[in-house]
Each structure stands twice: as structure tokens, then as C-alpha cells.
Amino acid sequence: MPEHGHGHGGNMTPEQQKAMIEQEMRLYEQMGKVKYKIAVMSGKGGVGKSTVAANLAEAFQKKGMVTGIMDVDIHGPNIPKLFGVEGKEVMIDNGKMVPVYSKNGIKVMSMGFLIETNDKPIIWRGPQKSGAIKQFMADVAWGDLDVLIIDNPPGTGDEPLTVLQTLPNVDAVVMVTTPNSISQEDVVKCVNMVKMLHIDKIGLVENMAYYVCPHCGEKSEIFGKSQGDEFASQMDIKFLDSLPLTEEVLKSTEDDSTVVDSYVQSELSEKFISIADKIEKEFL
Numbered sequence: 275m276p277e278h279g280h281g282h283g284g285n286m287t288p289e290q291q292k293a294m295i296e297q298e299m300r301l302y303e304q305m306g307k308v309k310y311k312i313a314v315m316s317g318k319g320g321v322g323k324s325t326v327a328a329n330l331a332e333a334f335q336k337k338g339m340v341t342g343i344m345d346v347d348i349h350g351p352n353i354p355k356l357f358g359v360e361g362k363e364v365m366i367d368n369g370k371m372v373p374v375y376s377k378n379g380i381k382v383m384s385m386g387f388l389i390e391t392n393d394k395p396i397i398w399r400g401p402q403k404s405g406a407i408k409q410f411m412a413d414v415a416w417g418d419l420d421v422l423i424i425d426n427p428p429g430t431g432d433e434p435l436t437v438l439q440t441l442p443n444v445d446a447v448v449m450v451t452t453p454n455s456i457s458q459e460d461v462v463k464c465v466n467m468v469k470m471l472h473i474d475k476i477g478l479v480e481n482m483a484y485y486v487c488p489h490c491g492e493k494s495e496i497f498g499k500s501q502g503d504e505f506a507s508q509m510d511i512k513f514l515d516s517l518p519l520t521e522e523v524l525k526s527t528e529d530d531s532t533v534v535d536s537y538v539q540s541e542l543s544e545k546f547i548s549i550a551d552k553i554e555k556e557f558l
Contacts, residue, residue: 301412305442308342308419310558313437315468316450317460319350319428322481323450325523325533327425328356329543330448332534333550335380339420342373344410345384346437347427348403354386358530362387370415378535383414404436411441429460430467438471446475446557448514451505452482453498458505465509475557476511478502479549483516486541493518512556514549518542 286294305311314327327343335341345353354360357376364387365372373381385406416422424441426434438444447468451461461478468476480502484493496519506513522537529536534543 297408297412301408301440302442304414304416305411307417308422310421310445311424311441311443312421312446312448312553312557313424313426313434313441313444314448314450315426315434315464316428316457317462317464318457321428321450321452321457322517322523323428324352324356324425325527326448326450326479326481326517326546327423328353329532329534329546330550330553331380331421331423332378332532333546334421334423335378336534336547337550337554340379340418341421341423342381342383342416342419343423343425344414345382345386345425346407346410346433347425348385348406348433350427351384351386353382353384353425355530356527356532357382360386360530364388367415370413371409372415381416381419383410383416403432404440407433407436408440430463434464435467438468438473444473444475446477446553447473448553449476449478449511450481451478451502453480453495453500453502455498462509465511476509477514477553477556478506478509478511479514480505480516482519485519488521512552514552515545517545 314323316323331341331343343353345351359374359376359382362374364374373383374387376382424437426437449461449464451457465476480500482497483500483502485496486493500516502516503513518541520542522533522540522542526533526536533540534546537543
């Protein structure tokens with residue numbers, strides 16, 4: 275992975291300029307094989323963004339669409355654990371990294387596969403992170419995909435900016451928030467950034483909208499009144515659904531699995547399938 279970031283093209287040697295042009299050509303070739311590209315974002319951490327991204331990937335795969343997921347959260351890559359592929363080794367074939375396959379055939383690539391141990395921090399500046407993400411696009415053998423989910427770290431920093439500016443033809447952006455006002459304030463900034471980049475196919479998922487008691491089935495709005503529909507309307511984006519906080523989320527994570535795979539008949543699993551249907555209908 276890149277050790278040093280380069281400056282603008284005018285500061286590069288001819289060799290560096292040639293390498294950059296060749297990488298861009300590989301990137302467009304690789305990403306050209308992906309039919310639909312969906313970025314998952316959030317304004318702040320702790321809203322369940324990676325859980326949503328992983329379950330959406332599982333939902334699209336179950337719909338019969340060949341699916342991959344690119345984890346560009348450089349500092350906190352959680353996608354390998356959510357698919358039960360932590361510790362897997364990335365193989366190299368014909369100069370390209372081969373994505374790791376989940377048990378259901380989803381192609382997974384994450385910085386988590388490229389670090390020695392999970393407790394080893396990655397201390398990188400912006401250009402290094404951007405360089406790694408471009409390598410994930412250009413130098414991973416994704417092959418022909420129907421859907422590629424890109425799980426971004428929270429906020430409007432280097433990683434999501436690199437994804438949105440570099441990835442050819444982003445088909446949809448899924449914003450994940452929770453009912454509380456602080457989370458919503460931060461998501462507005464993300465939505466505005468995406469719109470500034472002239473991407474208007476944006477959907478909102480309100481996660482942890484209510485808690486369902488596993489014993490009596492009573493619903494409690496423990497993080498505040500659910501208002502995802504109204505909030506999406508205010509931002510002029512598509513409301514996709516409100517998701518409950520249930521024990522299945524914790525259990526599936528502990529089992530290194532997704533809700534859609536492990537709890538097929540659950541309300542939450544059905545909602546993820548429904549969201550995938552809405553994304554396909556509205557944006558793809």
C-alpha cells in the first residue's frame with residue numbers, strides 16, 4: 275500500500291506522472307465492469323453505518339445480483355468481522371489483489387486484510403489514505419459486478435471525498451442516521467457535500483429508530499422520536515426506511531454474520547431487503 279502521498283501533477287517526476295495515468299486507466303477499466311456503485315455514508319460514528327452497508331450487500335446478493343463491498347474505513351475496518359472473514363489473506367493474481375469471498379459469495383476488500391493484527395493502528399495522512407482507496411478501485415480484481423457497496427468512514431473527510439470524486443458514476447449514496455438531533459445535524463453536512471459534487475441520488479436510512487422488546491414486543495423510541503421521513507423531506511432526499519434496534523443485530527455481529535443471512539424471517543432482515551428493492555427502483 276502507498277507509503278507516501280504525492281503532490282499535484284506539476285510536482286511529479288515524469289515516472290510518477292506516468293504511474294498515475296496508468297493507475298487511472300486501470301481504475302476506469304476495473305470500475306467499468308461494475309454496473310451499480312452505491313456509497314454508504316454517515317455524519318458521525320456509532321450510527322450503525324457498517325452494519326447497514328453489510329446487510330445491504332447481503333440483501334442485493336440474495337436478490338441474485340453479483341455483489342462486492344469495498345471497506346474504505348482505513349482506521350476502523352469492521353466489514354471483515356461482519357462477514358466472518360477476519361484474518362483472511364489477500365492473494366495476488368496477475369498483479370491484482372483478489373478480494374476475499376464471504377460464505378455467500380460476496381466479494382470483500384478491506385484494509386483489515388492488509389494489517390498484521392487488528393490492534394495495530396494505521397497512522398496515515400490524507401494522501402496515503404486516498405492512495406490506498408484508489409488502489410482498491412484500480413488494483414483489486416473485482417471482475418464483473420452488479421453492485422458494489424462502498425462503506426465509508428463517518429464525516430466529510432479524505433476517504434468519502436476520494437470515493438465520490440474518483441469513482442466513475444456513483445449511482446446512489448445511502449445516508450445513515452439515528453433519530454437524535456446531533457446525528458441529524460452532522461448528516462446534513464454530508465448531504466450538502468454530496469450535492470456539491472453534483473450527485474443527487476441520495477437516500478436516508480434512519481437506524482435505531484426504535485427498540486423492540488424481545489419478550490413483549492413493545493416498541494420504545496429510546497433515541498428520540500422517529501422522524502426520518504420528515505427529515506429526508508427537509509433535505510430533499512429519498513426516505514428509504516426506519517430500522518429497529520433489535521437483539522438480532524448484536525447476535526449476528528457476535529456470530530460474525532449479517533442479520534439478512536442469520537435471521538432471514540426477522541422484521542429487520544425484511545426491511546433490509548425492502549430497502550435494497552427501493553434503492554434498485556429509485557436509483558439504479
